[in-house]
Amino acid sequence: MLIKTREANNVVIFDIEGEIRRSESMQTTLHNQVKSHLDRGRRNVLLNLEGVEFIDSFGVGEILASYISTQNLGGKLKLCRISKKLLLIFQITMLTKVLDIQEDCECALESFEKA
């Protein structure tokens, strides 16, 4: 898994490539990376999952932990460009009730501004 970070419109964007799974993760996990940005005062986080083919239970745990940490500080965490297959699983497991999933990054960035 490869995570690149950039900023746009006061939003920290994580462009993730590969599979978010335990065996693919490094010692600095996605949640740790999100937390370090929160510790620096950032409050809006966007996970761009365009390059993500698969997520395991560890990956879901990381996304939920990132969501909880951001939400608890009054911030917003959103997802974008998620594959149709993953979206279906997210819907069945009700993750879509919690996670704000946008079709593309531009819409997601706009939705941060509106909020």
Added chain:
Amino acid sequence: MANGRLEKFLNRFADVRGHEVHAALYLSGFLFLITFSFSIVKPVKESFLIGLVNPAWWPYADLATALLIGFVVALNARLLNRLPRRTYISVTILIFIGCLLVFWYAFDVYLKSLVSTPVTDSSGGIFFVWIPLAIIKTWPVCVFVFCFWSDVFIAMSVTQFWIAVNDVFDPYQGKRLVGLFVTGGLFGGIAGSSLAALMVIARLISAENLLLVCPIILLLALIMVNLIYREQQHLREAGEVEVNPVQAGARVGYWESFLSVKRSRYLLLLAATLASAMVAGSLINFQFKFAVLKIFPNAGDRTFFLAVFFLGILVISAVFHLAATGRILRSFGIRWALLVAPVLLLAGSLSVFLVSAGALLAWASLIRGGDKLFDNTISQSLRELLYIPVPADIKYKAKIFIDMFVNKFATGLGAGLYWGLYRLSGFAYKDEVVKVREIGILVVVFLGLWIVLTRAVYAEYPAVLKKDIRRKWDEGDNIVRANVDVDLTRDVFDALQSRERSTTLYLMNVFDLVRKNNLTPELKEVLGIKQDELRARSMDCLFDVGGEVLFHDLDEAIADKDLASEIDLIFLLPSYQEIMVKRLAADAGSASEVDRMDAAKLIGLMVRSPETLRFLERFLQDPSPEVVAYALRSAAVHRRAEHVPLILRQLGNPLTALEAQGTLTDYGPGVEDQLKSVLGDESEALEVRRAIPAVLARFGTQRSADILLDELARRRDDVEQELINALYKIRADRPAVRFREKQVRPELLDMIEKSYAICLSASGLAAGGGEAAGPAAEAKVALDLNVRRIFDLMTLLHPPEDIVKAYQNILKGTRKSGDYSLSLLDDLLDRELKALLFPLIENLPLEERALRMKKAMRLK
């Protein structure tokens, strides 16, 4: 005087901020001039009423005011709606000036009896003859008209002042600045009364001629009002202040004012409290009048005494206000400060039954003086504080109704009661002391009512305050818990992942879903499972112990609903256990990660035995985090104490930490002591220690809370955030858990001190500019995190919902909700904590914040 020095000077009286200096000064100047003029009008009115009118007629003045004030309020509302605010106040001041000249003329005519015979001529001189005649013939109507007018003048002037305050400042600014305004008013009163007393004593001027001083003072007030609104207009044009929406859109009718009070229980109670206080005050005034009349039958002496009396009260009020009002409010809070006036007056009023005739004037002066003293100082400030939670638009309407109508109506009611007493009980023939005592019974009743209503108002106060403070966001874990079955989600993703890696693992994960009755048709479709296949393959797999499939026919006999229980039964078979242990032995030594994952998962399904536990121990130390994750879940099933150290070690690995936390949570509070010892052991890995508080928070027991607090008391910065998060979580989820103040408070104060250090360094960095901008921004972030921790700790001592709402609104709310939140904290927290916390959370310039912090630390 330069702005900075002026600000420093004004800060002696109230919390005035740099940008507020001019407006605050003009407004307190305006109130100074208003009270200056009615401090002159008042003794003239009282003197004429007492000396020139029979005591039986005294109440008519107040009754007339009570009956007619409604019309004045309606007229006032019309003017207010139709004229621009600046014009409205200017026009009414000019009308008051005209009225003063007319009354001076009337009193002058009567007292000097200038006209004894009307002279008629054709040039219109008859007007100048009949008018004086009418004044003399209809006497004392003129005195009643003057009394009514002076009541209107005082009520309207004060209401106009607060309207102007409302136009210029928001409610929270008003609350901060009320001390300065009250000071201005008191000094105005002192100046007016002093002037009146000095002029009379020096026989420079007669009582009625004092009225000629007032127009000059009111002209100065007119200039002051125009300065206030001109400055506001300039600031608005420069875009430095927003247009006050209340001022811009306000259309206040008499009826709307009445309805706004009627619709709110809180405002009704507030109006009733004020009314009971005014009735009591009105009756106390009648007691005072009897005492004054008895001692001073001469009008000149009486006017002098009254002028000196009111002056004395104002001087004492000013001293009391500067020395005690703030202290009483800070020390007792609104709750008890509200009781100071009615309780002391009640005690004083009850003493009337012990007072002798000789001490009557001293007693009456003390009670009347006390009533005025409280009214001028603490009651004034408290009234403004009690209006804070009322939305600005409603407050605006309600204030007009309460301050003008209810106030005067209650005074009239007091007069009505006195009138009834006078008419019904042969009052006129009684001794003065008896009269004062009989009125005293009514006073005691209304003071009692005042106390009861005060308690009722305070009971409503926090609820009204909180109504407009809503959560800006919910806790993330609560949202997740309410919407997502986290265990199911984990099982689904595990099943999906394992499908590509191992059939055995896949089916074991599917069985987890079956066992928990979670295998919905939608999920089956996603997992690609067909009903028959599930049954058949599960059995194939379960008995696939080395490639050989046993009991082929069983799959047809087992229905889905029985599947889980049948499998459980099979797992219990000794022969099966024996075979599986062999399989575990083979997999444990396998180089294949998938084989070891299969085995680690399988242990959770097996009966506990020394062999399985030994294998579990081995898998808990496996180099593959995937294997460890499955082993941790199996460990949660068997829950053996000897595995706890291995599980704790996994807390240090970010790839398995969440699983390890879950496993320890499943172990339950029995492992609290082991967690405590690792948490306090600095030789343990930091990540392990940091993960432990979350586990203790999930236990949520009293013991867990005590462990966390003990650890917090050791003041280790490296785990502080996690400890506070966990304590907050326990407080939010387990209301039954108790936190001792003597343990929490030192930590809270320590956290505030740390925040002060950060803030003071940030203000130093900001002053450095340029290169220091980066570190200053970092300090700001660190300060924000610390403030969050302070609020989290405060939830342990105060209602968590209130503290969280206050924090969120101060951080992200509107200006109004932020102000309400500060008021809520003002009500919730004790004096020391408020003094230390407010400089941190109030919206202040850095330099000002630093100054306040240094002051607060000195006080501490």
